[in-house]
Amino acid sequence: MIDRIPSGFHPFVIPFLVGMGFVFLYLIIGFIRLLFELNHKERQRFFLSLINPKIALKNVRDIFLDCLIHVKLWKRNKLLGFMHSSIAFGWFMLIVLGHIEVLLFVPGRINIFYYPIFFNYFVAENEQTLKGSLLFFLMDFFLLIVLIGIALAMYKRVHSRLFGMRRTPWPTLMNNIGLYSLWAIFPLRLLAESFTAHISGGSFLTIPANWLFRQFLGNDLNMLPTWWVYSIALGVFMLVLPFSRYMHIPAEMLLIPMRNAGIKVRSARKGFARLEVLSCPNCGVCIDACPMTANRANVRDCTVYLTRQIRRHNERRINEISDKCLMCGKCTAVCQVGVEGPELRLMQRATRSYGIQPDYSSLTANPLGVPASNTQRGDLNANPLNANPLNVAYFAGCMTKLTPAIGRSVMSVLAKAGIEATWLDRDEGLCCGRPLYLSGRIEEAEQLAKRNEELIRQSGAKILLVSCPICYKMFREHYKLEGIEVVHYVDYFNQLIAEGRLKVDKSAVCYVYHDPCELGRGCNKYEEPRKLLGRIAGIAEAEKNRAESVCCGGSLGSLTLNHQQREAITKGALNNLYASRADAIATACPLCKTTFARYADRPVKDLAEILDAVTHS
Amino acid sequence: MKENVVIIGGGIAGMAAAKQLQVLGYQPIIVEQKSNLGGHVSQWYKLFPDMTPAQDVIDELAKDLKGVNVFLETRVLNWERSLLQHEYDVTLSNGVQIHTKAVLVASGFRLFKAAKKEEYGYGVYDHVITNADLERWMRGREDKRIPAKPRAIGFVHCVGSRDLKAGNSQCSKVCCTTAIKQAIEMKERYPDAEIYCFYMDLRLFGKKYEDFYINAQRDFGVHFIRGRVSEVGETIDGRLQVKAEDTLQGKPLKVQLDLLVLMSGMVCNVETQTWAKELHLNIDNDGFLKSADNVMHIVESNRPGIFYAGACTGTKTVPETLAEANAAALAIHKYLSDD
Numbered sequence: 001m002i003d004r005i006p007s008g009f010h011p012f013v014i015p016f017l018v019g020m021g022f023v024f025l026y027l028i029i030g031f032i033r034l035l036f037e038l039n040h041k042e043r044q045r046f047f048l049s050l051i052n053p054k055i056a057l058k059n060v061r062d063i064f065l066d067c068l069i070h071v072k073l074w075k076r077n078k079l080l081g082f083m084h085s086s087i088a089f090g091w092f093m094l095i096v097l098g099h100i101e102v103l104l105f106v107p108g109r110i111n112i113f114y115y116p117i118f119f120n121y122f123v124a125e126n127e128q129t130l131k132g133s134l135l136f137f138l139m140d141f142f143l144l145i146v147l148i149g150i151a152l153a154m155y156k157r158v159h160s161r162l163f164g165m166r167r168t169p170w171p172t173l174m175n176n177i178g179l180y181s182l183w184a185i186f187p188l189r190l191l192a193e194s195f196t197a198h199i200s201g202g203s204f205l206t207i208p209a210n211w212l213f214r215q216f217l218g219n220d221l222n223m224l225p226t227w228w229v230y231s232i233a234l235g236v237f238m239l240v241l242p243f244s245r246y247m248h249i250p251a252e253m254l255l256i257p258m259r260n261a262g263i264k265v266r267s268a269r270k271g272f273a274r275l276e277v278l279s280c281p282n283c284g285v286c287i288d289a290c291p292m293t294a295n296r297a298n299v300r301d302c303t304v305y306l307t308r309q310i311r312r313h314n315e316r317r318i319n320e321i322s323d324k325c326l327m328c329g330k331c332t333a334v335c336q337v338g339v340e341g342p343e344l345r346l347m348q349r350a351t352r353s354y355g356i357q358p359d360y361s362s363l364t365a366n367p368l369g370v371p372a373s374n375t376q377r378g379d380l381n382a383n384p385l386n387a388n389p390l391n392v393a394y395f396a397g398c399m400t401k402l403t404p405a406i407g408r409s410v411m412s413v414l415a416k417a418g419i420e421a422t423w424l425d426r427d428e429g430l431c432c433g434r435p436l437y438l439s440g441r442i443e444e445a446e447q448l449a450k451r452n453e454e455l456i457r458q459s460g461a462k463i464l465l466v467s468c469p470i471c472y473k474m475f476r477e478h479y480k481l482e483g484i485e486v487v488h489y490v491d492y493f494n495q496l497i498a499e500g501r502l503k504v505d506k507s508a509v510c511y512v513y514h515d516p517c518e519l520g521r522g523c524n525k526y527e528e529p530r531k532l533l534g535r536i537a538g539i540a541e542a543e544k545n546r547a548e549s550v551c552c553g554g555s556l557g558s559l560t561l562n563h564q565q566r567e568a569i570t571k572g573a574l575n576n577l578y579a580s581r582a583d584a585i586a587t588a589c590p591l592c593k594t595t596f597a598r599y600a601d602r603p604v605k606d607l608a609e610i611l612d613a614v615t616h617s
Numbered sequence: 618m619k620e621n622v623v624i625i626g627g628g629i630a631g632m633a634a635a636k637q638l639q640v641l642g643y644q645p646i647i648v649e650q651k652s653n654l655g656g657h658v659s660q661w662y663k664l665f666p667d668m669t670p671a672q673d674v675i676d677e678l679a680k681d682l683k684g685v686n687v688f689l690e691t692r693v694l695n696w697e698r699s700l701l702q703h704e705y706d707v708t709l710s711n712g713v714q715i716h717t718k719a720v721l722v723a724s725g726f727r728l729f730k731a732a733k734k735e736e737y738g739y740g741v742y743d744h745v746i747t748n749a750d751l752e753r754w755m756r757g758r759e760d761k762r763i764p765a766k767p768r769a770i771g772f773v774h775c776v777g778s779r780d781l782k783a784g785n786s787q788c789s790k791v792c793c794t795t796a797i798k799q800a801i802e803m804k805e806r807y808p809d810a811e812i813y814c815f816y817m818d819l820r821l822f823g824k825k826y827e828d829f830y831i832n833a834q835r836d837f838g839v840h841f842i843r844g845r846v847s848e849v850g851e852t853i854d855g856r857l858q859v860k861a862e863d864t865l866q867g868k869p870l871k872v873q874l875d876l877l878v879l880m881s882g883m884v885c886n887v888e889t890q891t892w893a894k895e896l897h898l899n900i901d902n903d904g905f906l907k908s909a910d911n912v913m914h915i916v917e918s919n920r921p922g923i924f925y926a927g928a929c930t931g932t933k934t935v936p937e938t939l940a941e942a943n944a945a946a947l948a949i950h951k952y953l954s955d956d
Contacts, residue, residue, distance in 0.1 A: 401848045402736040426850070427858075563781040597733060598784060 001105035004124040004199065012121075012228040013114045019238025020113070026242045027250055034254075037271040042263050049261035059257040067252055068092055072336045076285070077164030083156065086149030093142040101135055117234070120193045121227050125201035133201075140203035143193075146186045154183065167293070169284040169304045178244035181237040188230040195223040245282035252337055255279045265340055268347040269310060276344065279337045280307035286331035286341065291551040294572030297565065298324065303331040303341030310344070320560075322348040326569070327438055327557025328517040333547040342557070349440025349559070360447040363430060392421035393461030395475075397468040398431055399590040406590050409612035410467050410489055416617045417501045424459055432471040435556045437478065449478050456481060465492055467608060469519035469589045470556065476523060488519065489608055490529045490588055497535055503616040510538030511610065512582035514573075514596070515549035516589030529588045532607055536614045540580035550576045552587075554595030570599050586610060619644035620953055621717040623707050625693060628656025629935060630723035630927025630942045632678040635685045637946035638721075643953070646686040646715060648693055648707075654679060656725055662755035664935055665798040666825035674935065688713065696720075696896060703921040719922050719949045722906065723942070726883040726928040729777030729785065737773060737879050738849040744857055744874070745849065747776075747881045748792065751799055767810050767875035770803055771859055772796045773846050774816040778882025778932075787903045789882030790932040793819050794826050796880050797833045804837040812839045813872060815846050815861050823934060842870065849877060883932040898923065905931045916945040924949055 035043060049055045065071045068089045074081030098116030102109055106123060109115045115122065152163075160168050171179070193202060194209035202210065213222070241247060255275050263272045284304050292298035299305075301324045309317040322345040331341040392414070396407040407423070414421045433448035456464055456479075464486045466472045475486045496502040513533050519525050526546045533539050544550055553561075553569030561569075574596060577585055584603040587593055596604040620643050624631045627649030635645035653659060654675070661671035688709060695708040707715045731739035731747045738745045746754075746762050754760040774796055778789035793816065800812045819841070821827045833839040844862040852858050857874045885904030893900055899907035899919045906929050909917040916924050926945035927938040 401850070404738050404848075404850065405735060405741045408741065563784075567784070594735060597735070598782070 001123045001200075002126050003106055003109070003122060005122050008109055008112055008115070008122060010118075010121070010227075012224065012231050013118060014231070015228075015235030016114055016117065016231040016238075017235075019235035023238045023241055023250075030242075031254065034271065034275060037274065038263070039266075039271075042266075042271070045263060046258055046261045049257065055257075055260050058260050062256045062260065063253055066256065066336070067249070070336065076334070076336075079152065080156075080163040080165070083149050083152040083163070086145045087153070090142045090146035090149060094139065094146070097135060097139055097142065101139075104135070118227065118231070120196050120200040120202075123200050125199065136201055136203040140205040143186065143190060144205055147190065150183055150186050165284065165288060167284060167287045167299065169282055169287065169302075169308075172244075172308070174240050174244040175282060178237060178240045178246045181233050181240070182246070184233040185230070185237060188226065188233050192223075192226040192230045195220065195226055245280070247278045248281040248337065251275055251278035252281075255337065259338065265343040265347060268344065268351055273344055273347060276337075276339045277307045277310045280304060280339045281337060282308065283336065285334050285336065289330045289334040289548065291326060291328060291330065291553065291569050291573060292324070292561070292565075295568045297568060301325065303335070303339060303344075306341060306344060307339065318348060319352075321345070323559040324561060325557060326517075326551050326553070326555040326561070328551035328555055329521040330517075330548065330551065333521050346438065346440060349438075350442055352440060354441075358444055360444055360451065363448070363451045391461065392419055392463045392465055393424045393456065393459045394421050394465045394467075395424045395429070395432075395456070395471060397425070397429075397466065397471040397590075399468050399470060399594075401425075401429075403590040403593055403606070406467055406593070406606045406608050409606070409608040410465070412612045413489075413493060413496075413502065413608065413615055414465075416612075416615050417496050419496075419501075421465065422459060422461070424456065424461075424464075430455065432468075432474040433478070434470045434474040437474065438557045439559055445474075446478070449474070453479055453481060456484065463487060463492070465489055467588075467590065467606070469516045469522060470591065473518045473522045488523070488525065488528075488588070490519075490525065490532050493608075493611060494528060494532050494535075497532075502611075504536050504611065505614040505616070506535070507537040507610065507614050509584055509610075510540055510582045511584050511586035511605070512540045512542050512577050512580040513545070514542065514552070514577055514585055514587040514592055515546055516587055516592045517549070517551050517555065519588055520549055521547055529607060532611065533586055536611050537586070538582075540582040542577045543579035544576050552592040552595040554591045556591070566595075567599065570595055574600055620719075621646060621715055622719045622721060622949055622953075623648065623705075623715055623717050624721045624723055626656065626723035626725055626927075626929070627651070627654040627687065627689070628723060628725045628927065628938075629658050629674065629678060630725065630929075630938045630945075631656075631721070632675075632682060633939045633942035634721055634723060634926050634946045636678065636681040637943050638949065639681070639684055641946060641950045643949075644684075644686065646688070646717075647682075648688050648691050648709060650690065650692055652690050654682075654687065654689075657728075657749075658935060660749060660756070661752045663798070663802070665794045666823070666829050668798075693892070696892065698896075705922065719924065719953055721924045721926055721945055721949060722889070722918070722929050723926045723945075724886050724889045724929045726905075726932065727886045729783065729789075729881045729884045731776055731879045731881045733783060734776055734780075734879070736848050737776065737846065737877070738851075738857070739879055742849065742851050742857055742877075743855060745877045745879065747879045748795055748799060749881065751803075751878050755802065762876075764875045767803075767807055769811045769813070769872065769874045770800075770807075770876045770878065771846075771857075771872065771874045772800055772812070772814045772878045772880060774814065774819075774880050775845070776879040776881050777884060779817070780882075785882065785884050785903070787882075787905075787932060788820060789880075789884075790820070790822075791934050792880040792882055793821055794823065794829060796878075797821075797826075797829050797839070799878065800839045801829075801833050801837050804833075804839060810875075812837075813874070814839060814841045815859075816841060816843060817845055844870070883928060886929065889929055896920065896923070901931075903931070905929065916941060916948050922952065924952075 070081055070084040073084050098119055101119050102116050156163050194206045197206040197210035258272060265273045267273050282304055286303045287293055287299055290302045292301060301321045306321045325345050327342040329342050394410060400407045411423060430448055430452050433445035437445035464484050467489050472488045497504060511533060513530055550573040552573050553566045584605060585596055585600060586605055586607055588607045593604050593606050622638050622643045622645050624635055624645055624647045627647045631647050632654055635647055638645040658671050659675050664671050692710040693707055694710050697706045704718050705720055728749055744762050750760060754763055774792060777783045778785050796814055800814055804812055821830050842863050844864040846859055846861045848860050850858040857877050859872050859874055861870050863870045890900060893906055901907040906925055908915045908925060908930050909919055916926055918925055924945045926942045927933055
């Protein structure tokens with residue numbers, strides 16, 4: 001190969017250079033700004049993680065698998081995965097192969113930034129390169145792959161269901177400009193390379209195309225304009241990239257190492273939160289996943305619209321979207337990038353100031369202010385627990401108190417296993433603080449947590465048993481209970497059965513297990529409850545289960561959903577469970593139980609109740 | 618030959634309407650699911666405000682039903698409208714097929730299932746019953762949940778009514794007075810027992826209801842506490858512990874009881890809803906059937922030839938239901954004679 005243009009420059013590269021220059025400048029400034037938004041500790045963490053070989057290796061692997069191959073999309077839908085990886089990986093290979101070509105054939109030009117991109121214009125083929133050499137073939141091959149991806153993307157606009165998506169987000173102007181320029185880039189590249197294929201050489205795509213065009217065009221007049229348009233399409237794409245959803249391409253490449261470094265969302269808009277917002281690819285997978293969108297309602301309140309409104313600084317909508325969410329975490333579970341919608345919303349809620357600032361720091365164990373009238377087991381004031389420390393303390397929590405059958409069953413199972421346990425909040429107790437926490441009143445929640453920690457420690461228990469996943473998550477994540485093991489009963493009862501301390505029968509009833517948000521996605525307990533249920537009854541799976549389980553609609557997370565809206569969500573979730581055709585519904589959360597029981601056409605039971613019914617004394 | 622009129626439901630509405638229709642010269646046919654006539658009222662003991670025995674009402678209504686066709690333990694299987702006229706072919710579960718020009722729906726209400734409000738402990742604790750359970754017990758049915766000598770009894774108003782969480786926004790209308798009536802009856806049986814009524818509003822709209830309320834406080838010393846019960850627990854000795862807030866005093870409150878009576882509200886009959894949808898009858902947002910007009914045409918439906926009486930269109934007291942049954946009979950008479 002030889003240089004065709006001695007200067008190595010042609011004005012048509014200018015649009016591309018302008019776009020590329022702009023993007024680089026924008027990203028560098030953005031990166032520096034982001035670093036300043038992180039606090040000292042986070043910055044330190046980030047830089048240290050980059051030199052840690054283990055994390056660095058993970059970064060490379062994650063970026064390759066997530067950004068180029070899109071493994072998570074393949075898992076969701078093969079066609080959707082193929083579409084994304086063909087465009088991303090194909091484009092990546094075109095760039096890499098372009099560089100290899102420059103290195104091999106015109107090594108003197110490797111420092112010229114645009115050379116690999118427009119290589120075919122600047123070179124002429126001579127005898128040294130064999131016609132249809134491997135590189136030319138690969139270039140055409142990957143171009144074909146990208147073109148197939150683009151064709152699929154175009155078809156997806158018309159028929160997204162084929163790609164496993166019912167609803168896609170409403171496009172914005174900038175997203176559309178980005179989209180159409182992206183769609184234009186590769187067909188234009190094919191045209192441009194075809195027009196020059198008789199000079200620069202080509203392979204199975206470009207040479208026949210070149211021959212075809214020459215049959216009726218007969219001259220090279222189209223060559224230069226096509227390269228111009230190709231360069232302009234690239235330039236336009238680069239120029240709108242920072243203002244469109246395509247910002248997710250560079251943002252995700254930074255998001256992955258930052259997440260691997262252990263940095264978390266700490267503010268509503270700044271630092272890592274900004275990176276998450278920019279990493280949202282606006283694909284809209286969260287729309288179909290969101291339980292609120294049952295009956296086509298609340299579509300504009302999904303995480304994809306939250307990130308969009310945050311980028312637009314539309315404060316009214318940001319607050320609306322933040323307050324409405326159930327905080328079930330399903331959008332994060334299905335998100336290919338891992339945008340933590342609930343976390344962003346929580347931080348937004350935390351920015352609000354309230355007229356009344358309650359102070360819970362002076363709370364006593366006796367929140368009702370009623371003197372303990374009679375001595376009971378479990379009465380914190382009356383029972384001298386310190387003198388006689390018990391191993392297991394059961395904390396029912398407010399929700400279990402509203403579903404007394406669950407609390408009773410837990411105590412009954414414990415009694416049958418011969419375990420003497422104290423019911424910590426049988427008579428009086430404090431809220432674990434999770435509802436306050438979820439509403440963004442983090443300080444007040446911590447005051448409650450602090451007081452509760454003292455009460456739990458006072459009991460002298462070694463094991464804190466809970467039946468409510470809401471409390472469980474709060475205890476695990478926000479309480480400092482060193483030396484006390486916090487267990488949800490699914491684990492504890494599984495252990496008791498395995499140790500042979502509980503003798504159980506198997507009920508003939510077939511239950512469909514509903515994963516409560518706080519236990520499943522919240523505490524990553526998917527298999528333990530199934531193991532317990534499988535031991536005591538028949539088990540069936542809902543249409544969407546485990547990480548994709550549908551929130552019951554009763555969640556404490558939402559601040560603004562009314563009863564009618566929640567009813568629609570609950571009925572949607574029930575239909576998901578009914579798909580299993582099970583006789584009854586089982587769950588491990590008192591809130592899910594009451595919510596479902598309101599509208600369900602079949603019995604709704606907590607695992608503790610089912611277990612108690614089949615346990616021998 | 619006399620013209621047939623099908624009456625769906627043999628409660629007091631159906632019985633009163635049948636009696637009236639017979640007088641007007643029609644052949645009423647009552648279709649009743651249960652094995653006896655009288656519906657919910659046949660389960661009650663005494664009716665407010667004059668403590669009329671409920672059985673007397675049923676007996677009086679039943680007395681005049683000699684010529685009426687009554688199908689007990691029967692359901693409507695199929696209900697077809699003729700294409701040309703507004704006439705109906707009703708097929709019953711016992712195989713009988715009736716051709717009729719007018720149908721009176723008197724399918725009534727259902728009592729809210731108190732177990733749905735698990736926080737009150739119905740079905741969980743030993744001494745929690747509903748208003749209906751108490752009435753049956755007073756009529757002589759044995760109930761182990763009611764202790765022999767209760768020292769303290771609580772009544773919880775508005776269980777499942779005026780409760781959006783339970784899916785019912787409507788007021789059940791009769792429970793306030795029923796609670797007062799039952800409180801007085803219990804106080805008469807157990808003069809030493811303390812009786813507490815937990816209410817959120819007292820809606821004593823009817824004749825002599827307010828006097829009833831004053832009596833309960835002045836003569837019987839029933840305690841009325843404004844505030845909903847938050848949770849019910851059980852003490853180690855098997856008594857019930859009720860936590861509530863006294864919103865008049867602004868204080869939380871905790872009492873121990875031997876018996877808790879839940880005033881289950883009247884809610885729509887879900888079974889009625891199913892066939893009403895098939896017949897394109899309008900259903901109101903509270904789940905009850907929707908009258909043609911809630912002021913002027915309360916006994917008429919949105920379809921010619923179909924009439925309503927009683928609690929199928931909303932919560933009603935006994936006298937209201939009886940009045941409506943008579944009104945419906947007249948409306949049917951007018952409809953059939955205009956024909």
